[in-house]
Amino acid sequence: MPQPIIVIDGIEPLNLTGVRQSVGPLHALLRECILDGRLAPGTVVSQVALARQLGVSRTPVREALRMLQEEGYVEGEPNQRMRVAGLDPSALDADYAMRITLECLALTMTLDGFGSRMERAAEAQLAAMRRAARAKDREGWLVAHREYHRLLTSGAGEPLRRQLEALADRSVRYIRITQQLDPESWSRAGDTEHPAILDAVIAGDRDAAVSRLAHHLERTALNVLGEQAPGYRPQAVPRAMALVGAGPSPWGRGQGQGQEAGPSGPDEGS
Structure with a gap:
């Protein structure tokens, strides 16, 4: 019996030649x-089915899926199938613990060289996030968000930046x-926290910058874990916070209960 074709919206058959190039x-x-x-x-x-939809042979598909399995994005299934990995609480815990430690390290390596040009670039990304939030443009917000965090860590060496890119x-x-958990106000906390991190960076306040960035990342991890895996007790994130010396939350009680990301209503983050 023929296997069903997996339909991925917006994907057309690929024009690729040669397995190695594919x-x-x-x-x-x-x-x-x-x-x-x-x-x-x-x-x-x-x-x-995937090879049929994409118009390629099974060999490059098998190799691409193997690479994705090594990265933790898919899991093996019987009959030469793969399942897209779901939320693994321990993986999220570990990923954000690594982001907290490595991104804070990279931030400290960026502080001394963070001049007016980088300040303007970071401000531009904050403005882009606010515009995207008002328009409820999640994809545009994510692009600006990624570039903002990249600017904050751009003073690190290439090997560290590569690790941060993979974690991001x-x-x-x-x-x-x-x-998805909070579709009506998914950028409210970020609208406050992103500018606060940048303010500390511009002021050259290393301790405040590290604390604000660490708590910003911690909040996302704990929020998702609390909603998706309420029985899971985080192990890595609290240790990472202690390791970087993040101290008490700069946002106060109740402030850090949102997410790292997302558009708010029209009056939010302006």
């Missing part, structure tokens, strides 16, 4: 589809979950 673009495409939700958590992916990619899935 794997990279296929891996990038499927990874993007997982991160942006076109391949939702729990989706079972058939190598045969995985974090996108969790940010999308937080947006």
